[in-house]
Amino acid sequence: MNAPERGFPDEEYRARLRRAQSAMVEAGLDALLVTTEADVRYFTGFLTRFWESPTRPWFIVVPAVGLPIAVIPSIGAPLMGRTWLHDVRSWRAPDAEDDGVSLLGEALREVAGPAGIVGTPMGPETHLRMPLGDYARLAERIAPMRLRSDAGLVQALRRVKSDREIAKIHHACAIADRAFAHVPEIAGPGVPLSTVARRFQALCLEEGADWVPYLACPCDAGGYADVISPADDRPLAHGDVLMLDTGLVHDGHFCDFDRNFAIGHATPATRDAHRRLIEAVDAAMTLARPGARACDLFHAMDAIVTGGAGGSDTGRLGHGLGTQLTEGPSLVPGDTTRLEPGMVLTLEPGIEVSRGRILVHEENIVIRETGAEFLSTPAAPGIVVLGAAG
Amino acid sequence: MNAPERGFPDEEYRARLRRAQSAMVEAGLDALLVTTEADVRYFTGFLTRFWESPTRPWFIVVPAVGLPIAVIPSIGAPLMGRTWLHDVRSWRAPDAEDDGVSLLGEALREVAGPAGIVGTPMGPETHLRMPLGDYARLAERIAPMRLRSDAGLVQALRRVKSDREIAKIHHACAIADRAFAHVPEIAGPGVPLSTVARRFQALCLEEGADWVPYLACPCDAGGYADVISPADDRPLAHGDVLMLDTGLVHDGHFCDFDRNFAIGHATPATRDAHRRLIEAVDAAMTLARPGARACDLFHAMDAIVTGGAGGSDTGRLGHGLGTQLTEGPSLVPGDTTRLEPGMVLTLEPGIEVSRGRILVHEENIVIRETGAEFLSTPAAPGIVVLGAAG
Numbered sequence: 001m002n003a004p005e006r007g008f009p010d011e012e013y014r015a016r017l018r019r020a021q022s023a024m025v026e027a028g029l030d031a032l033l034v035t036t037e038a039d040v041r042y043f044t045g046f047l048t049r050f051w052e053s054p055t056r057p058w059f060i061v062v063p064a065v066g067l068p069i070a071v072i073p074s075i076g077a078p079l080m081g082r083t084w085l086h087d088v089r090s091w092r093a094p095d096a097e098d099d100g101v102s103l104l105g106e107a108l109r110e111v112a113g114p115a116g117i118v119g120t121p122m123g124p125e126t127h128l129r130m131p132l133g134d135y136a137r138l139a140e141r142i143a144p145m146r147l148r149s150d151a152g153l154v155q156a157l158r159r160v161k162s163d164r165e166i167a168k169i170h171h172a173c174a175i176a177d178r179a180f181a182h183v184p185e186i187a188g189p190g191v192p193l194s195t196v197a198r199r200f201q202a203l204c205l206e207e208g209a210d211w212v213p214y215l216a217c218p219c220d221a222g223g224y225a226d227v228i229s230p231a232d233d234r235p236l237a238h239g240d241v242l243m244l245d246t247g248l249v250h251d252g253h254f255c256d257f258d259r260n261f262a263i264g265h266a267t268p269a270t271r272d273a274h275r276r277l278i279e280a281v282d283a284a285m286t287l288a289r290p291g292a293r294a295c296d297l298f299h300a301m302d303a304i305v306t307g308g309a310g311g312s313d314t315g316r317l318g319h320g321l322g323t324q325l326t327e328g329p330s331l332v333p334g335d336t337t338r339l340e341p342g343m344v345l346t347l348e349p350g351i352e353v354s355r356g357r358i359l360v361h362e363e364n365i366v367i368r369e370t371g372a373e374f375l376s377t378p379a380a381p382g383i384v385v386l387g388a389a390g
Numbered sequence: 391m392n393a394p395e396r397g398f399p400d401e402e403y404r405a406r407l408r409r410a411q412s413a414m415v416e417a418g419l420d421a422l423l424v425t426t427e428a429d430v431r432y433f434t435g436f437l438t439r440f441w442e443s444p445t446r447p448w449f450i451v452v453p454a455v456g457l458p459i460a461v462i463p464s465i466g467a468p469l470m471g472r473t474w475l476h477d478v479r480s481w482r483a484p485d486a487e488d489d490g491v492s493l494l495g496e497a498l499r500e501v502a503g504p505a506g507i508v509g510t511p512m513g514p515e516t517h518l519r520m521p522l523g524d525y526a527r528l529a530e531r532i533a534p535m536r537l538r539s540d541a542g543l544v545q546a547l548r549r550v551k552s553d554r555e556i557a558k559i560h561h562a563c564a565i566a567d568r569a570f571a572h573v574p575e576i577a578g579p580g581v582p583l584s585t586v587a588r589r590f591q592a593l594c595l596e597e598g599a600d601w602v603p604y605l606a607c608p609c610d611a612g613g614y615a616d617v618i619s620p621a622d623d624r625p626l627a628h629g630d631v632l633m634l635d636t637g638l639v640h641d642g643h644f645c646d647f648d649r650n651f652a653i654g655h656a657t658p659a660t661r662d663a664h665r666r667l668i669e670a671v672d673a674a675m676t677l678a679r680p681g682a683r684a685c686d687l688f689h690a691m692d693a694i695v696t697g698g699a700g701g702s703d704t705g706r707l708g709h710g711l712g713t714q715l716t717e718g719p720s721l722v723p724g725d726t727t728r729l730e731p732g733m734v735l736t737l738e739p740g741i742e743v744s745r746g747r748i749l750v751h752e753e754n755i756v757i758r759e760t761g762a763e764f765l766s767t768p769a770a771p772g773i774v775v776l777g778a779a780g
Contacts, residue, residue: 092703
C-alpha cells in the first residue's frame, strides 16, 4: 500500500471551515478559540512534535466569517506560514509578562466585535491548553465579550472524517499490521519486556511509522492486571500473556489497536478468553452502521465479555480515533451518539480471565453508508503463541 | 554506563512531600491539586504513556499534612496501586455525567476543610488538564473552599533535581550521545529526510531509549528556517544543514539536545556559525553556577550569537529539563531565577546564517555547588560532515 500524499489540499481545510462556520451560526458564536494540538491542526494543518513542549500556548481564532487567524509563538511562525493560513500573528514566547494574551485579545475583538461571543471547548474529553491565570486575564481584557463553551461543536466536527483522513488512518493501521506480523521474530520466553517494547517500536518505524507516541505492553501470567503499564526489564516467562497496544502515527494520523501473544504456550483459559474477545468484536461489527448508537456497540460487546454486567474498570469498550489516540464518541452505556458514515472507531473489548487478570483486544473500523469496514486487519480467534525469538 | 535502577525508593517521594508541605504552609495552602503528567508523577511516581490519551482527567490531592490522595480513572488504579500511595480512589471514566468531579470535591473537602484554600498551578508554562466546565463545577461544589494559584510552588519544587533524578537524565543523555555517534551510518546525500528520522529514532531505541517522544529534523540549504519541523520525504542534498534534536526518555526522564550535520560538505559560513554556537555554549558554561541568574546565561550567549541584540524568534536560549522536555527556568532576558545546585538546564543558542536560515545547537548541563557539568558530551566546534550513508 502506497503512502497517501502528505498533508491535505487547501480544499480539505476550506470544507472544515465551512462546516464549522455553519455550526457556529447555529450556536450563536461569533468566534471559536482552540488551543490543543488536534484542534489547532484541524483548522490549519500545522503538524509538529513540538507540542511535547508544554511551555508555550498556541491559539487559533476561527471567525464566523472569514479565514482563521493564528496567534502563536514566533518559534512556530515559519512552519505555520507554510499552511493555508494567511494571517499569522506571533510573539516571542515564553514571555512571563504577556504570553500572547494581549495579541489574542485583539484578534478576538477584531473578528467577534466588542460584545461578541467566543466559544471554546469546555466539555468532556477537552482541556484548555494555556495557563489558567492567562485565561482569566484574557476574559477580563476582552469583556464585555464573553467566553463560553462551544457546546461540543469542534468535537462533533472532528468526529466525522473525510475520505482523505480515513486513508491516512488506514495507512497507519497497515503499518501496525506489518509490525505485528514480525512480533514472533522479536519476542519470546526470556526476552526482557523492555527489549520487546524497544524492538517493537523499531519495527513500527521500519514499516513506515513517522513516530510511535503510544505503546503499552503489560505482560503477566495468564493475563495482565492493567492495560496502560509501560515495559519493565522482567524477562517474558512461559505462561505469560503479552499485550502490545500501539498508537503509531503516519502524517499526523493515528492507528490504535493491540495484539495479544501467549508466551511459550497458551492455556485453555487464555485461548477461550481470546476467542470470546474476537466474538465480541464481531458482534459489534454486525451492528456498526449509520444510525446505530455508540452504546449499542458497547452492549453488544459487554453481553459477551461480562455477560451484560454493564462494563468493567477499563471504562469503555472503544472510542473515536483520528489525530488523537483517543477521542469521542465513547463506547459506554451513557453515550447515545448516532454513528455516521466517516466515523472511525476502535472496538476494544476486555475480559477478566481470573481475579485481577484481564485480556483486552482492539481493532480499528470505519463506518460506511451500509455498514462498517475494518481498517486494521482483524485478528484470528486463535491467540498467537510465541516460542523462542529469532 | 549501567542504567540506574528503575523508579525511586519511597524516600525520594517522602522528601518531595516534605518540601511541598513546608512550602504550602508558607503559602497558606491547605491542599494542592495537580493534574498534569509531570506534576502527578512528581508526587506519586505514576509512569505510563497513557497520557497520550487526552480523554480522562487525573487528579492528585496533596494535603498540607498527611499523604497524597489519588483520585483517578479506574483504568489506572492497578498501576497507581503499585506506587507508594496508600489512598487511591477511582471511578469508571469517561463518565460524561460526573468525570471524577464529585469524588475530587470530597477528597479536597476532607483534607482542606470546609473553608480551605486549594492551590493549583495557574502561572506561566502550566495548564489545567481537565475540562474547563468541570473545573467550574468543582469550584461551585467545594465553595466556600477556594481554588487559587499555587504561585509557582510546584514548578519551584520540580526545578531542583535530586541526585537520583540527575542520574536518570544523565543516562538519557548518554543514550542520545551514542545514537548521535551513529548518524554518519544512517544519513547522507540522497537519503530522504523521513528515512533519516525513522532510522535515528530506531538508533535511540537500540541504544536504550524506552521511547522517543520528541524529534525535530529541519534540514535545508546552508541552514534551516525553523527548529520544530517534522521530517518530510525530500532527500538530503549537498550543502544542506541537517539538525537532529531529540527528546528521548529513559525511565520517564528526558534528555533534550541536538546535533548539526553538514550534508556532503560544509561552507565556511556553516563552519563559522557552528563554531560560534559552541563558543556561546562555552560562554554560558563559564557563568553557570549557583547564584548566577537565568538571564545572565542568556546574555552571555546572546552577545555571541546576535551581538547582544536581545534575542531572536526562537524565544529563549535554553530551559529547564527533567520529566518534561522543557520546563522552567527560561533563558530569556526577563527570567531572573537564581541558579541552584541540582538544576538541570539546556543551553540552546541559535544563530542566523543568512536571512531566514538558522543553526541551533543544544547541550544539557547540571548546576553543581561550584559550577556546572555537561550531561551531554559536548560537541566539538567543527561541524560533522556526512558523506554517503552506509
